[in-house]
Each structure stands twice: as structure tokens, then as C-alpha cells.
Amino acid sequence: MTELADYAARIEELAREQGLKYHGVDFELVPDRFMMETAVYGLPVRMPHWSFGVRYIRQLVQRNMGLSRIFEVMFPGDPCKAYLVDANSLAENVLVVAHVLGHADFAWRNGLFQRSMAMAGGRILEQAAARAHRIERAFIEHGHERVEAVLDAALALESHIDVNRPLYRTLYGDKPDASLPADEDPFRQRWRSLPGEEAPAADDEARPRAVPPHPEYDLLWFIAQYGPELEGWERDIFLAVREESFYFYPVFACQIMNEGWASYWHARLLREADLEPPDLYVDAIKAHSDVVRPHASGKAVALVVNPYHLGFSMWEKIVEARGVEGARKICAEEDDFGFVRNYLDNALAEELELFVYEASSDGSLKIASRDINAVREAILAPRFNFGSPRVAVTKMDVDGSLTLNHDHQSDGRGLDLKRARRVLDYVVRVWRRPVTLNTVDDHGANEVLSARPH
Amino acid sequence: MTSRVRFVAQSPWYDLFSRGARDWLRHNQKVRQAVRDQIKDLLSEGDFITQPDHRSVRVSIRMLEHARFQLADPQKHTGAGQGKAQPGDVLRKADANASQGAGEGEGGNEEGGFKLVLDLKVDDIVDWLTDELKLPDLRPKSGTVLEDDEIVREGSGRRGIRARLDRRRTLKEAIKRRAIQTDPAAFVDDDLRFHQLRLRPRIANSAVVVFVVDVSVSMTEAERKLAKMFFFFALSGLRRQYHHVDVRFVAHTTEAWEFPEHEFFQVTGTGGTAASSAFRLAQDILEAHYEPSRYNAYLFYASDGENAVDDRQGALAALRKLAERLNYFGYIETRSGTVRFSQTDMRSTISELAGSGLNAHTQTVANMDDVWRAIRRFFVHQAGRAEAESTDD
Numbered sequence: 001m002t003e004l005a006d007y008a009a010r011i012e013e014l015a016r017e018q019g020l021k022y023h024g025v026d027f028e029l030v031p032d033r034f035m036m037e038t039a040v041y042g043l044p045v046r047m048p049h050w051s052f053g054v055r056y057i058r059q060l061v062q063r064n065m066g067l068s069r070i071f072e073v074m075f076p077g078d079p080c081k082a083y084l085v086d087a088n089s090l091a092e093n094v095l096v097v098a099h100v101l102g103h104a105d106f107a108w109r110n111g112l113f114q115r116s117m118a119m120a121g122g123r124i125l126e127q128a129a130a131r132a133h134r135i136e137r138a139f140i141e142h143g144h145e146r147v148e149a150v151l152d153a154a155l156a157l158e159s160h161i162d163v164n165r166p167l168y169r170t171l172y173g174d175k176p177d178a179s180l181p182a183d184e185d186p187f188r189q190r191w192r193s194l195p196g197e198e199a200p201a202a203d204d205e206a207r208p209r210a211v212p213p214h215p216e217y218d219l220l221w222f223i224a225q226y227g228p229e230l231e232g233w234e235r236d237i238f239l240a241v242r243e244e245s246f247y248f249y250p251v252f253a254c255q256i257m258n259e260g261w262a263s264y265w266h267a268r269l270l271r272e273a274d275l276e277p278p279d280l281y282v283d284a285i286k287a288h289s290d291v292v293r294p295h296a297s298g299k300a301v302a303l304v305v306n307p308y309h310l311g312f313s314m315w316e317k318i319v320e321a322r323g324v325e326g327a328r329k330i331c332a333e334e335d336d337f338g339f340v341r342n343y344l345d346n347a348l349a350e351e352l353e354l355f356v357y358e359a360s361s362d363g364s365l366k367i368a369s370r371d372i373n374a375v376r377e378a379i380l381a382p383r384f385n386f387g388s389p390r391v392a393v394t395k396m397d398v399d400g401s402l403t404l405n406h407d408h409q410s411d412g413r414g415l416d417l418k419r420a421r422r423v424l425d426y427v428v429r430v431w432r433r434p435v436t437l438n439t440v441d442d443h444g445a446n447e448v449l450s451a452r453p454h
Numbered sequence: 455m456t457s458r459v460r461f462v463a464q465s466p467w468y469d470l471f472s473r474g475a476r477d478w479l480r481h482n483q484k485v486r487q488a489v490r491d492q493i494k495d496l497l498s499e500g501d502f503i504t505q506p507d508h509r510s511v512r513v514s515i516r517m518l519e520h521a522r523f524q525l526a527d528p529q530k531h532t533g534a535g536q537g538k539a540q541p542g543d544v545l546r547k548a549d550a551n552a553s554q555g556a557g558e559g560e561g562g563n564e565e566g567g568f569k570l571v572l573d574l575k576v577d578d579i580v581d582w583l584t585d586e587l588k589l590p591d592l593r594p595k596s597g598t599v600l601e602d603d604e605i606v607r608e609g610s611g612r613r614g615i616r617a618r619l620d621r622r623r624t625l626k627e628a629i630k631r632r633a634i635q636t637d638p639a640a641f642v643d644d645d646l647r648f649h650q651l652r653l654r655p656r657i658a659n660s661a662v663v664v665f666v667v668d669v670s671v672s673m674t675e676a677e678r679k680l681a682k683m684f685f686f687f688a689l690s691g692l693r694r695q696y697h698h699v700d701v702r703f704v705a706h707t708t709e710a711w712e713f714p715e716h717e718f719f720q721v722t723g724t725g726g727t728a729a730s731s732a733f734r735l736a737q738d739i740l741e742a743h744y745e746p747s748r749y750n751a752y753l754f755y756a757s758d759g760e761n762a763v764d765d766r767q768g769a770l771a772a773l774r775k776l777a778e779r780l781n782y783f784g785y786i787e788t789r790s791g792t793v794r795f796s797q798t799d800m801r802s803t804i805s806e807l808a809g810s811g812l813n814a815h816t817q818t819v820a821n822m823d824d825v826w827r828a829i830r831r832f833f834v835h836q837a838g839r840a841e842a843e844s845t846d847d
């Protein structure tokens with residue numbers, strides 16, 4: 001470990017010279033299994049839930065089959081926390097240290113990460129651990145069945161937060177939402193200035209505002225705040241899951257940029273650090289090329305794009321064309337949507353041999369297009385809206401019954417009805433009043449699902 | 455310039471950390487709960503294999519999925535890929551087996567592809583069914599005393615034959631005596647102790663179960679499945695009550711044969727039906743191998759009730775003789791979807807028997823629910839609650 005620390009000091013010195021900026025990073029060498037669990041749970045200490053057990057066993061199977069290996073898990077914060085596997089080779093861990101510094105630099109620069117940290121603070125891991133302990137206590141106090149029912153619902157809605165609104169929100173007032181002053185929001189300002197758009201009609205102040213006053217996409221928040229008969233500890237669980245989702249969002253929204261940036265920097269730092277002995281450099285760079293490579297290598301085609309490789313290739317081109325400072329500006333301002341749409345150009349897409357494929361339900365699979373716009377959108381589609389369908393609360397009746405609306409037009413098709421029904425079953429146990437969901441079926445006809453409390 | 459990178463000492467308890475395993479166990483618990491809740495459906499689908507030891511049933515189930523809102527599977531799934539290929543290239547032709555949905559292994563069901571194989575203890579299943587069907591609790595039978603004595607060793611005394619010399623007790627006596635005597639002899643006659651014998655009534659805790667099935671052409675696959683389910687659970691119940699259960703399998707058309715278990719449920723026959731042949735074979739088996747004083751005997755007969763008309767008297771006679779030897783005779787009349795005469799030939803034969811005071815019972819099963827009902831009735835009877843049975847239907 002002292003050896004690794006020595007190398008890390010060299011790398012860090014070089015990183016400083018190169019202008020990498022970051023809050024401190026605490027590294028810890030941990031056993032392989034702890035690493036795997038941390039990757040599965042998303043946090044080093046997190047609430048228990050059986051669905052994590054399913055993911056854990058899949059990960060375990062994959063690892064034992066040699067399909068998947070985890071090198072590093074890094075949590076942005078102040079300080080950042082990074083885990084390395086104690087059984088990995090020195091060269092691999094030196095590479096990981098450089099990679100983590102790249103992530104730390106990205107988190108320091110990127111707007112989404114900055115905003116997340118400004119809202120939630122830099123010690124999310126400790127907070128998550130404290131919440132996990134509170135949930136453990138709830139298990140003892142309220143029994144396994146009840147707590148698990150709440151976790152079933154909250155975790156099923158995990159990604160249904162509204163990232164455009166703040167983490168800490170006030171309840172709907174009698175007046176229009178004060179948390180988003182209409183005039184200060186740059187997006188709305190610009191929207192209004194577009195031709196053909198009129199300012200929305202002012203709210204009728206006399207009439208009490210409906211709850212929710214607008215379609216509410218933050219389902220976790222809404223249920224936590226407005227659930228009839230929701231008990232304090234149940235609200236805590238919903239808010240805990242929500243807070244963690246806000247924390248995960250920047251990582252999700254910037255995966256290509258972030259992994260690419262970290263890979264770019266680990267490659268560059270290792271290259272320029274003049275590591276001795278040379279074997280160490282060779283071994284480290286071998287680990288690099290195992291991770292940062294197209295999934296297609298060795299095969300003719302791959303039906304997935306490796307975000308490490310895509311991001312890495314894009315940053316190399318960007319630094320080449322605009323210099324490091326230009327790249328840092330992009331780092332600060334974009335997420336994956338802006339990054340891919342603005343900076344993945346035709347030349348690079350051709351060089352990387354990217355394509356769009358089309359799989360039909362009859363089992364046939366063909367290459368549909370190499371058009372750059374189609375490629376970009378195919379890469380980005382699974383990243384839309386935190387990877388989830390757009391479902392909003394549209395109405396809460398006086399008797400407390402809840403109406404959810406699936407925005408099938410922006411998603412392009414309806415929900416998987418079987419799963420949606422089961423999610424409603426989870427939700428209704430916590431909401432304790434009838435819950436209805438509007439979506440469309442395969443043929444575009446309206447489909448209304450509803451669940452009633454038992 | 456101070457370093458902003460720190461290496462933190464590893465927490466010593468990480469190796470003890472196993473939340474993944476803990477949540478996995480919780481998942482398995484939930485699976486068992488789910489299996490338990492649907493045990494009836496699961497078993498009716500017949501998606502299980504009896505294990506060689508008869509103690510467990512193997513079912514294969516999907517892992518539980520924690521549902522999320524998710525878009526429906528599209529007709530055409532598009533995605534981004536990488537490699538040397540041109541638009542229009544076909545990577546895979548349309549599959550005849552089109553049920554494999556689009557974009558498999560891609561998004562879709564996260565848990566897909568993995569299946570769990572669970573070994574469920576038959577005892578557990580019977581427990582669950584006992585709850586589910588509100589069956590009486592079947593305890594090992596101790597009260598069934600058959601008219602037979604057995605000789606057992608019990609206690610010791612000074613008299614007896616050489617063969618029953620109790621050497622340990624004899625030696626102990628000798629040591630005690632030597633301790634208080636001066637210049638003692640090694641052994642004297644007074645030291646000798648012998649095992650004593652007592653007569654006591656024997657408790658029969660063995661049973662023999664004969665399953666007879668009609669494999670003539672008129673029995674359909676579905677009907678046989680129903681019979682198999684009934685047999686399986688009746689047997690499981692009996693296995694709990696007796697220390698030792700022997701099972702014999704007999705199939706018949708116009709003739710009867712004995713089969714090993716694994717062949718029994720696969721047997722198909724052709725031709726007509728003469729139940730008397732099977733009853734005679736069962737009688738032979740019982741007489742040859744199972745002493746009435748040591749074995750309780752059960753016979754279950756599954757048929758669609760269409761016995762040949764000219765066999766009627768023969769069947770009745772054979773059955774009358776057989777029934778005297780049996781603790782219980784169960785007749786399972788299976789019916790497929792088609793409506794048959796309400797009073798089949800076999801049925802009237804059985805009711806004639808029951809009328810003359812023999813322990814014969816008829817159950818009609820057309821679907822799984824009937825099987826559960828039949829099992830319930832049988833178990834209720836076994837628990838010796840005839841009054842519950844009479845109010846049952």
C-alpha cells in the first residue's frame with residue numbers, strides 16, 4: 001500500500017501540474033466482495049432490499065464466469081471517496097488512482113455535479129449510512145412486512161424525481177410555485193421570447209389551487225408530502241430514496257462524458273508520469289485497453305456502444321481541436337445529451353463505425369442506418385428522463401384518490417401494463433387510497449389501470 | 455503544496471460485510487412465500503419432478519422482479535451499435551421461433567434468463583396445503599394397534615437361559631461382591647443375570663399403498679394427470695403417518711401388470727377395461743408380501759369408470775374380498791371435460807360395497823379443485839374425523 005501511495009503521490013503531482021481540480025479524495029483498498037456489493041447497492045452503506053439481493057447474485061454469477069470485473073467505485077463529494085480492490089495488481093490500482101482523479105476533476109467542474117453538491121452537501125455517504133441505520137431501526141420497530149412494503153414502493157419509483165426542481169422543496173403554496181420564480185428561469189425566459197409563444201395566463205388568485213397545481217413528475221416527493229395517512233417513518237424512507245436519486249442523477253446523466261474524461265486523464269497522466277519500472281506502465285496501459293475499447297473488438301459487430309470508449313474517443317478529438325481549456329469548458333456546461341449531440345460528429349462516428357440497428361419482434365436484426373442524427377439519438381434514447389417513462393401525478397381528489405398520467409406522447413408508446421399494474425400495487429399500499437394510471441396499450445388506445453387498497 | 459489524496463486504513467470488518475447475501479436470502483424467502491401462495495397452481499401445472507428420495511419436489515421458477523414503470527416492448531427495437539456493417543446488412547434472419555422478443559438481452563426484463571431451481575420439501579408442501587386447504591393435522595399414528603403381540607427384552611433377573619446372559623450386569627454384580635469379600639472367587643452363580651422377555655402388543659407403524667390406474671384408451675392424458683396429483687398427495691400424507699410405507703403400482707386394461715414408479719405414470723395401454731384383473735393382482739401382492747398383522751393397507755383406484763359390462767360381477771367379487779383386507783379403499787373417478795353418465799358402472803359397484811359396510815369411498819375429479827377437495831376428504835377421513843367428512847359436502 002505504501003508503494004501504491006508513492007505512485008499515487010507522483011500521479012497527483014502531475015495532475016496538479018496539468019490543472020486538474022478537485023475536492024480531496026479518500027482512497028480505500030477493500031476486499032473484492034465489498035466492492036461488488038458497493039457497486040450493486042450504489043452506495044457503500046445503503047438500505048436493505050431484496051431486489052439488491054437479486055442484482056447481487058447476478059453480479060456474483062457474472063464475476064464467477066469472468067464476464068465482469070469491477071476496478072473502481074468512486075463517490076463524488078467533499079472529500080470524494082474511492083474504493084480500490086485490494087486483490088488487484090499494483091499497476092491496475094495505479095491506473096485506477098489516475099482514473100479516479102479524472103472523475104474528481106469532472107465532478108468539480110460539471111454543472112450538474114456542482115448543483116447536486118450545492119443542494120445536498122458533500123457528505124452524502126455518511127447521510128446515506130445514517131438513513132440506512134434509521135431504516136434498520138424501522139424494521140425492528142414496525143416489522144419487516146410493513147417496512148418492506150414501503151421500500152417496494154419507494155424503490156420502484158426511484159428514478160421518478162424532477163431534477164429541474166430543487167432537492168429541498170416547499171409544499172405547494174396558495175400562490176404559484178415560489179421555488180421556481182417564473183422570470184428568473186432562463187429556459188422560460190428564452191421560451192417566452194420565441195415567436196408565437198405567449199406568457200401563460202395568470203393564475204386565478206381567488207380560486208384555491210388544485211393539488212398538484214401542475215403535472216408533478218417528482219412522484220417520490222409528492223407521495224412523501226401528500227400521502228394521506230402516511231406515517232413519519234414512511235415519509236422518511238421516501239425522502240431517503242429521493243435524496244439518493246438526486247445524488248445518482250449527475251452520474252447517470254453524464255456517464256459518457258464522465259467515464260470518457262476519467263479515461264482520457266488516466267491515459268494521459270500515466271503516459272506523462274514516466275513510471276518506473278517500465279513494466280508497470282505496460283501493465284497499466286494493458287488494463288486501460290481492456291476497459292477502454294469498443295465492445296466490438298474481436299467480433300464483427302456489437303449491439304452496444306461502450307461509454308468508456310465513446311467518451312474517451314470524443315474527448316481526444318475535442319482536446320485535439322480545442323485544447324484542454326476548451327474541453328474543460330464543455331465539461332462544465334454539458335451533460336450527455338448536449339455532449340453527444342454537439343460533439344459527436346460525422347467523421348468520428350464513421351471512424352468508430354457507429355450504426356443504428358433495428359430488431360423486430362419476429363427476431364430479425366438488421367443495420368438500419370449510419371446517419372449521424374439517428375446514431376446520436378439511438379445512443380441517447382435510453383438516457384432520456386433518468387431512464388424511465390414520464391409519469392406524473394395529475395390529480396388528487398378530495399377523497400385522496402390519486403391519478404397518474406403517463407406522458408406516452410413524449411415516450412412514444414405506452415407502458416408495459418403488467419409491470420405498471422404491479423407498481424400500482426406497491427404504491428397503493430403506501431398511498432392507502434385508490435390509485436389510477438392512464439396510459440395507452442399497444443394499439444395506442446387509452447388504457448386505465450387502477451388499484452385499490454385492501 | 456499539500457496532497458489532497460489520502461489513503462485510508464481499511465476497515466477491518468469489511469470481510470464480515472454481507473448485505474448482498476442477506477438481501478439474497480430475503481429474496482429467497484420471498485420466493486418461497488410466493489411459491490407457497492401459489493402452491494396449488496404451481497403443482498397443478500405439473501411443472502415439477504419428484505426426487506428419488508421422495509422427500510422433495512423440484513420446481514424451477516423465475517427470480518422475482520422488482521417491478522418498475524417501463525415502456526412496453528416495441529414492435530421494432532432500435533439501438534446503437536458499433537462495428538463493420540453497412541445499412542441494410544441483416545445480422546439475423548427472422549426466426550421461426552418468433553416468441554423470442556425483440557432486442558433480447560437488451561433492456562427488457564432485467565431478471566430474464568436466470569431461473570432458480572428450488573427443492574421444496576414434500577413435508578413443507580403438505581404443511582402448506584394443510585394450511586391452505588384447512589386440512590386436519592396428520593400426526594404419526596400411534597393408536598393403531600393391530601391384534602398381534604411381539605416379544606421384547608425388558609429388565610433382567612437371576613433366571614434364564616445361557617443365550618440371554620447379561621454380561622455387563624453379571625460383571626457388575628461380581629465386582630460388587632468382590633469388593634466386600636476377602637479372597638473372593640472370580641464368578642459365582644449368584645452373580646449371573648439374564649435378560650428377561652415380555653410380551654407386548656405390537657404397534658403397526660407400517661403401511662402398504664397400492665395405486666391402481668386404469669390405462670385403457672378411454673382414460674385421457676388430463677385424467678391421468680389428475681389421478682397422479684391425487685396419488686402424490688395421498689401418499690405424502692400417508693408417509694407422514696407411518697414410519698414405513700411401501701408403495702406398489704398396478705396398471706390395467708383387460709389385464710393387470712405391476713410397474714415400478716417411474717414407468718407407472720407413462721404407461722399407456724390399448725383395449726378394453728376389466729378392473730377385476732387389477733383387483734386380483736393387488737390381492738396377490740398383498741397376500742404374498744404384506745402380513746395383515748404388520749401392515750395397514752390402502753388401495754387407491756383411478757379410472758374413468760367405464761368397466762366392461764361382463765366384468766361387473768367379477769370386479770364386485772374381487773373387490774369385496776380385497777376390501778376386507780384394506781384400511782381404506784379410495785376410488786377416484788376422473789372425468790375429462792365431456793359430460794358422462796352420472797352413474798358409471800364402477801361407481802355403482804363401489805356404492806354397493808360401501809352399502810355393505812366396507813370402507814370404500816368414491817371421489818369424482820374433473821379438475822384440480824376437485825383433486826384438492828378429494829385430498830381434503832381423504833385427509834379428514836385419515837384424521838379420524840368422520841363427522842367432518844359427512845358435513846363436508
